Amino acid sequence: MSRPLVGPRLQRVLALVPWILAHPGVTLTELAARFEVSERELERDLELLPMCGLPPYTADRLIDVSVIDGSVEIRLAEYFERPLRLTPAEGLALLAAGRALLAVPGSDVDGPLATALAKLDDALGAPGALAVDVGTSDQLERLQDAAAADERVEIDYFSFARDEMTTRVIDPWRVFHAFGAWYVAAWCHRVDAERLFRVDRVRAVRATGEHFDPASRADDDTRDLVYRPRPDDPRVTLHLAPSADWVVESHPHESATRRKDGSWRVVLAISEPAWLERLLVGLGPDATVVAPPELLSLGADAAARLRHRYEDS
Amino acid sequence: MADRLERLVNLTATLLETRRSLTLDEVSERVEPRYPDDKTARRRRFERDKETLRELGIPIRVESVDGFGAEQAYRIHPDDYYLPELSLSEAELAALHVAVTAVRLEGDAGREGLAKLGGLAGEGADTAVAELDVSPGLAVLFDAVSRHATVTFSHRGAPRRLDPYGVVLRFGHWYVVGHDRDRDAPRAFRVDRIEGEPELGPDGAFTPPPDVDPADYVRADPMTYGEDQPVDAHVLVDAPRAGWVVDQLGEEAVVERRPDGAVVVRLPVVNRAAFRTWVVDLLDHAEVLSPPELRADMVAWLDAVAAPAGSDA
Numbered sequence: 001m002s003r004p005l006v007g008p009r010l011q012r013v014l015a016l017v018p019w020i021l022a023h024p025g026v027t028l029t030e031l032a033a034r035f036e037v038s039e040r041e042l043e044r045d046l047e048l049l050p051m052c053g054l055p056p057y058t059a060d061r062l063i064d065v066s067v068i069d070g071s072v073e074i075r076l077a078e079y080f081e082r083p084l085r086l087t088p089a090e091g092l093a094l095l096a097a098g099r100a101l102l103a104v105p106g107s108d109v110d111g112p113l114a115t116a117l118a119k120l121d122d123a124l125g126a127p128g129a130l131a132v133d134v135g136t137s138d139q140l141e142r143l144q145d146a147a148a149a150d151e152r153v154e155i156d157y158f159s160f161a162r163d164e165m166t167t168r169v170i171d172p173w174r175v176f177h178a179f180g181a182w183y184v185a186a187w188c189h190r191v192d193a194e195r196l197f198r199v200d201r202v203r204a205v206r207a208t209g210e211h212f213d214p215a216s217r218a219d220d221d222t223r224d225l226v227y228r229p230r231p232d233d234p235r236v237t238l239h240l241a242p243s244a245d246w247v248v249e250s251h252p253h254e255s256a257t258r259r260k261d262g263s264w265r266v267v268l269a270i271s272e273p274a275w276l277e278r279l280l281v282g283l284g285p286d287a288t289v290v291a292p293p294e295l296l297s298l299g300a301d302a303a304a305r306l307r308h309r310y311e312d313s
Numbered sequence: 314m315a316d317r318l319e320r321l322v323n324l325t326a327t328l329l330e331t332r333r334s335l336t337l338d339e340v341s342e343r344v345e346p347r348y349p350d351d352k353t354a355r356r357r358r359f360e361r362d363k364e365t366l367r368e369l370g371i372p373i374r375v376e377s378v379d380g381f382g383a384e385q386a387y388r389i390h391p392d393d394y395y396l397p398e399l400s401l402s403e404a405e406l407a408a409l410h411v412a413v414t415a416v417r418l419e420g421d422a423g424r425e426g427l428a429k430l431g432g433l434a435g436e437g438a439d440t441a442v443a444e445l446d447v448s449p450g451l452a453v454l455f456d457a458v459s460r461h462a463t464v465t466f467s468h469r470g471a472p473r474r475l476d477p478y479g480v481v482l483r484f485g486h487w488y489v490v491g492h493d494r495d496r497d498a499p500r501a502f503r504v505d506r507i508e509g510e511p512e513l514g515p516d517g518a519f520t521p522p523p524d525v526d527p528a529d530y531v532r533a534d535p536m537t538y539g540e541d542q543p544v545d546a547h548v549l550v551d552a553p554r555a556g557w558v559v560d561q562l563g564e565e566a567v568v569e570r571r572p573d574g575a576v577v578v579r580l581p582v583v584n585r586a587a588f589r590t591w592v593v594d595l596l597d598h599a600e601v602l603s604p605p606e607l608r609a610d611m612v613a614w615l616d617a618v619a620a621p622a623g624s625d626a
Contacts, residue, residue: 006317006318006321006365007365007368007369009318010318010321010322010365010369011369011425011428012428013318013322014322014325014369015428015429015432019431019432031432033433034431034432034433034434035428035432035433036424036428036432036433048315048318048319048322049322051319052319052322052323052326053323053326054323054326054327054330055327055343055344055345056343057323057345077326079326079329079330080326082395082396082398083395083396083429083430084369084370084371084394084395084396084429085370085393085394085395085396085397085429086370086396086426086429086430087369087370087422087426087452088452088453088455088456088459089420089422089452090370090422090423090425090426090429091426091455091459092422092447092451092452092455092480093413093418093420093422093423093426093447094409094412094413094423094426094427094430096416096418096445096447096482097409097412097413097415097416097418097423097445098408098409098412098416100412100416100443100445100482101411101412101415101416101442101443104442104443111408112402112404112405112407112408113405113408113409113411113412115405116401116405116406116408116409119399119400119401119405120399122397123396123397123399124459125459125460126455126458126459126479128479128525128526128527129455129458129459129478129479129480129521129527130455130458130479130480130481130527131479131480131481131482131483131526131527131528132445132481132482133481133482133483133528133531134443134482135483135484138560158554158557163596163597163598164553165553174440175442176440176441176442176443176444177442177443177444178443178444178485179444179446179485180483180484180485180486181485200560200561201557203556203557203560246506274596277596278593278594278596280618281593281615281618282589282590282593282594284614284617284618285617285618299618300618300619300620301619302596302618303614303615303616303618303619304615304619305597306593306596306597306615307612307615307616307619309597309600310600310608310611310612310615
């Protein structure tokens, strides 16, 4: 027997009733759209209400619902006149989303979103207590404009993983913020493939005078885009000290096993050796390559190479 | 399912409407559809309903009837239940709708909160412009901020007592900021490094300073956030990375421009580990020039990584 969850439906009913009480005559169609529910489900919710009310459940104590020509009215439910308080998680989610959107360069900082957030702040008893900083970059607005206008541009880009500067022509599809950085999802004409670029590593943006066809834009998902290991990317197995656990938190990995002593065994896909060099030299004694054999000395070799700059020391 | 939903609506209405707390016997006499007659089954069924309501954020107060705790009574306090009057305009609701669709967070808390405020008004955003991670435990900390409750938690293995003033998202991480009671100083803690669920003390335990801006507690750069003796470092950055580094640090950090395009930049260092990581991330393109002790630190680090203990090198 399938058991539909009672929680979400109760939640919806408790949200619907105050809204209908405040907007007598609202149509089923509008309610369905507002509360993300089918009209059929909505009717089932409304059929339930006349059985609800207060003891002793006589006619004058039961909620009175009338649906006439698709318009809904409710009476005898004064105790549900005002909606339920927001849970901390709900308040947090609304404020975080709103603050993040307000922080995006170019947003209207005096508009209805700002006034809505100020009211929420007060209702939650925590005015100004939640701040979101999405940062900005020199080329951010230029790329946002290019993406909005379907403009093909040439960029100078620092490829961090490969540790090199490149120039490429891209069709910027979309600019977005994720995991603490701004990205532009684009078609890259240099590699003839979809690529994701970090905006803070874009050094310059130049017009090409051309536009691209917005229909070519992929139906992308940021979560997939941010890191997508290719099947043929090499894998490395690392042993990490307990204090290097942030590597497990902050890098997508194929597997991670925590040992009894708190240390980790983690398998990562690596796109470029420079990336792994940084990780190993940065972590020092906290990380050891376990496999494959050809990468065992990568960190030590890189450290020795960097050491050459300090020969006189 | 329908019976249970009906009873949950009736239980909520009854506990909300009652002027005094009701014992389970009294609840059972009143609320329909009836709880089972068998005492154990009745208690189990009631506890399950109570738990469902609690999960939805409907707080049932439990009070002792006789002062000895032998029998308990229940009610929903109107102040705990009702959302304070917000008077959000349709434009403000629509702006929040855009925010929850344009900024993606894990889970549905934003949409659920919006349903309580009046559902989805207007058109949402077509695509996300930002994606935020929400650390577990963040909602509990935000709740503590609203309640002015002291929180205790374990952070990187150390116990902490904090009067929380706010939560801040920066560099892609959430921080809880406030006054550290044991150190008697302002502090910021990364929420994803808190182990287990934070515990809340009683409400109203402190008064946050007026006009506190939580964002001030998380400094602009992780490298400047630490407790080492502050010292100014000079770093030589080669031409290929010079532009990028200057973009990152600002023109005011440049102390010398060399004919070959390299720059010498000055960085205030209070966190030596973060400073080292920053230099290592530049791989072959950076060299610590001064002060001597930081240069020696870097050399010692590279030597240690190049010839790990126990190796023959």
